[in-house]
Amino acid sequence: MVDLAESTKMAVKTLTANKLRSALTMLGIIIGNASVIAMVGIGQGAQRYAAEQFESLGPNTLFIIPGNDGGRRGGREVPRTLTYEDAQAIASQVPSIAAVAPQIQSQQAAVYGNRDTNATVMGATPDFSVVRSFPVEQGRFITDEDVQRRTRVVALGSDLANTLFGTTNPIGQQIRIRNISFEVIGVMEAKGAFLGTNQDDVAIIPITTMASQITGNVSLYGTEVTFISAMARDDQSINAAQFQISNLLRLRHRIVNTDDFTIQTQRDALTIVGNVTGALTIMLAAIAGISLFVGGIGIMNIMLVSVRERTQEIGLRKAIGASQSDILSQFIIEAVILAVIGGAVGTGIGVGGVSLVGAVTPLQAGVSPIAIVVAVGVSGSIGLFFGVVPAKQAAKLDPIVALRSA
Amino acid sequence: MQTIIRLKDVSKVYGEGNTEVKALSAVNLTIQSGEYCAIMGPSGSGKSTAMNIIGCLDRPTSGRYDLDGIDVSRLSDDDLAHIRNRKIGFVFQQFHLLPQLSAMENVMLPMVYASVPLEERSHRAEEALTRVGLGNRLNNRPNQLSGGQQQRVAIARAIVNRPVLLLADEPTGALDSKTTEEVMEIFAELNASGMTVVMVTHEADVASQSRRVVWFRDGQVLHDHLDPADLNQRAIAAS
Known part of the structure; x- marks a missing residue:
């Protein structure tokens, strides 16, 4: 051989x-x-x-969405069941939660001088910046006082600020959203795209201002929100938080059978x-x-x-x-x-x-x-x-x- | 004197039943060491079959064949391959050199299968090529050599493993008369130095240079002649 x-x-x-x-x-x-x-x-x-992308949404984040999977799969309209009051209840009664950020979202035209553009307008609370790891780069973010007093202030995403103002300093300027004047109080840090959606093309205003002056819709239960993000204290308490929020909302919504909300953790989304x-x-x-x-x-x-x-x-x-x-x-x-x-x-x-x-x-x-x-x-x-x-x-x-x- | 080839009652049958063809029937043939023997016969006489059996390319259906004292009539294919490698040097009508290899590499090929160490291989190949007069053509490819030179490379390849038998099948069939003479001279020289040569040929003048002619007809040995003097006459008579 x-x-x-x-x-x-x-x-x-x-x-x-x-x-x-x-x-x-x-x-x-x-x-x-x-x-x-x-x-x-x-x-x-x-x-x-x-x-x-999902990690960039913020660590230990839970998303509470109105409706449930089954309903949405059937193509029915999402029931508007989550309210600002739900979010406040979660913040005050769920111990494993560090911060809660309810959010109302709507596509609106934003105008400055002769420039206008279509932007995502978000009604949010001060905790939004914390929960979603979305800090301010220039100026300030919405405060509790803004929320209480329904002030007409706005924090702009970096892209939107750039589109509307170019090289002009936007802080202190007035922009118009749905023909209502808002004072620019801050510009957010650039966050990049999330699954192809530009996260920097946003205008963030106090959630109360949003509810009363832009979207205006109040559901049977209170001030309707698009969804609620919540941040657990640490990654060990995510499951506990999910359980506790679920129980609280069932009680508040008097649910016997099917939940009218869905809680998704970042981990679920990742899976x-x-x-x-x-x-x-x-x-x-x-x-x-x-x-x-x-x-x-x-x-x-x-x-x-x-x-x-x-x-x-x-x-x-x-x-x-x-x-x-x-x-x-x-x-x-x-x-x-x-x-x-x-x-x-x-x-x-x-x-x-x-x-x-x-x-x-x-x-x-x-x-x-x-x-x-x-x-x-x-x-x-x-x-x-x-x-x-x-x-x-x-x-x-x-x-x-x-x-x-x- | 040592016996190299001993065929005893060797028969070869192809096919079965109605299609049975008897290529060889009870052939007895003994060739001694140092002989120069030509095998002749018309086509269909059984000389090719005899050649294949002598060359260990085929096994007899019955009878016994001893090559250099070893009974090879019942060996396996791989054992026969080993015997061919060590005991027999083949020279074919069509040379059968590998075109992608140089003369040296062609000659070294049998030693590759004999697991000869590399250094010894090239040394022995050079020696063999020098012996057939191609010491200055070592690195030429076959297509850079004439027909006579190619056949000489093939002869060098046949002798390089120091076989006990040089078996040539129509070695001059593809050569002109001048190169035929060159090649025949080499066979004569090799035989003179003690190599046993068996050559199948249909050319009477080629056979006449041997010292013994075995004539086949109808699967049997018709003549076994030690003096080829009157060979030409016989050849004419037979054809």
């Missing part, structure tokens, strides 16, 4: 003697591997991106996002895996042709003393070399593609070293797997017949 180094040398010699064919054979594996690496890398990047992007990654990887499989079949195809073409060579090798296993290993090694080199080149291209995506999009796409090892290992195994059939065919050739074949 010829040793491995010798067989490898022979295989390399044969492969380099037929460069074009070797390259074309590798192409399938190159494309397959590049797409596996790229798809998994980009998928994981998307997963990380989504996770970061959902993780599941979705994870499934997406698996799907992408499966599609790419199919092309890797097709690449393997390509190798088998070319190797079968190669065995037929090299019948005389095989006959000669057998005549001068090559055993069946010598021939078998020679052809398998050829297939494995093609697959491994193809795999390495494909991985290189895949990594390049992933870093390109990372450079031009907000996705922090990256390829783990394990993925590379696995990809090259898998393509090597594919070479082994698809090399066996042609190699066996070569090994079984009768030297007499093989030598006579023209």
Whole structure:
């Protein structure tokens, strides 16, 4: 039996003697591997991106949303059941909560001088800035006094401030929202986009001002809010907070059967996002895996042709003393070399593609070293797997017949 | 004198039942070490089958074949491959050199399968090529060599593992008369230095350079002649 180094040398010699064919054979594996690496890398990047987005909402955050999942899935109108008073009750009665931020949200035109733009107007309380980790950069935020006195003051998101004021200092200026004048008291720090929604295109006003002068709608139970964010004291008290808020709201809403609200923790949201992007990654990887499989079949195809073409060579090798296993290993090694080199080149291209995506999009796409090892290992195994059939065919050739074949 | 080839009642049958063809029937043949023997016969005479069995490329259906004192008639494919590697040097009509390899690498090939260490390989390959007069063509590829030179590379490849038997199948069939002479000279030299040579040929003048002619017909040995003086006449009569 010829040793491995010798067989490898022979295989390399044969492969380099037929460069074009070797390259074309590798192409399938190159494309397959590049797409596996790229798809998994980009998928994981998307997963990380989504996770970061949810983390940016603020730590230990719970979201209390009116209605329940079932109702919303049915496409019915969301019942307007959460009120400002609910939020106040949570703040005063739930011990595991550090801060509560009820919020009323509405799309309105914001006007300064001759500039106007459409912005998200948020009615909020002072705790909003805390709960959502959204500090003021310039000026001040809404105070309790603003909320009590329903003052017409506004804190602008950085983008909105920029759109309306450009280089002018906005503090102390008046803007108009729904034709009501508001004094700009502060500008928020830039927060970036959340799942594609610009969070810096907002105008934040006291929640009481919002309820009485902009949206104006009061539900049966009190001042209706869009949703309530709450911050647990620490990450250990998130579950307790969820339980306590749930109990409190059931009592307040006199619920016997189905809740008319839903509490989602940031962790829930992360899990959902993780599941979705994870499934997406698996799907992408499966599609790419199919092309890797097709690449393997390509190798088998070319190797079968190669065995037929090299019948005389095989006959000669057998005549001068090559055993069946010598021939078998020679052809398998050829297939494995093609697959491994193809795999390495494909991985290189895949990594390049992933870093390109990372450079031009907000996705922090990256390829783990394990993925590379696995990809090259898998393509090597594919070479082994698809090399066996042609190699066996070569090994079984009768030297007499093989030598006579023209 | 040592016996290299001993065929005893060797038969070869192809197919079964109605399609059964008897290629060899009860052939007895003994060739001693140092002999130079030509095997002749019309096509279908069984000379190719005999050649395949002598070359350990095929096994007899019945009978016994001893090569260099080893009964090889019942060995497995891989054992036969080993025997071919160590005991027999093949020269074919079509040379069968690997086009992607240089003359040196072609000659080294049998030693690869004999697991000869690399240094000794190149040393022995160079020696063999020098012996057939190609010491200055070591790194040429087959397509850079003439037909006669290619056949000489093939002869070097055949002798490099120091076989006990040099088996040539129509070695001059693809050569012109001038290069035929060159190649035949090399066979004569090798035989003179003690190599046992068995050559299948249909060319009477090639056979006439041997010292023994075995004539096959209908799967049997028709003549076994030690003096090829009247060979030409016989060849004409037979064809």
